[in-house]
Amino acid sequence: LMRYTRTNMLEVLNSDYIRTARAKGLSEKAVIYKHAFRNTLIPIVTMLGGSIPGLFGGALITETVFAIPGIGSTSYKAILQGDIPFVMGYMMFIAILTVLGTILADISYAIVDPRVKLQ
Numbered sequence: 688l689m690r691y692t693r694t695n696m697l698e699v700l701n702s703d704y705i706r707t708a709r710a711k712g713l714s715e716k717a718v719i720y721k722h723a724f725r726n727t728l729i730p731i732v733t734m735l736g737g738s739i740p741g742l743f744g745g746a747l748i749t750e751t752v753f754a755i756p757g758i759g760s761t762s763y764k765a766i767l768q769g770d771i772p773f774v775m776g777y778m779m780f781i782a783i784l785t786v787l788g789t790i791l792a793d794i795s796y797a798i799v800d801p802r803v804k805l806q
Contacts, residue, residue: 691734695727702726728799736792740784 699705700723708718747759754760758777765773796803 688731688734692727692731695730696723699723699726725799729796732792732795732799736788736795737785739788739791740781743781743784 700719705718705723708722709715713721743759746757747763749755750757750759751763762774762777764770765777
């Protein structure tokens, strides 16, 4: 995430509108926070919205490897034992998280990017 943010920020800082803002005499702090950072957030919001369900996949691996009780290890045991109702509920939970992540990303777009309007 940090490397992705850094790469996007460096790309945005080399843009023409950033040079224009600096030429107008804005302070470096104003240029970074008001102009550069807002445009850097657009691809990051996309990445974060899709990574919410992935956190539970990571929890499954971490809890299984380190024998920590939680939803990840419980779902792994349910898959191995063939507990179909629990597995279906867990998959529904992951699907709901995916939809919520997408909705949150769309709402965040409207906040970050003034060109996007919620209807």
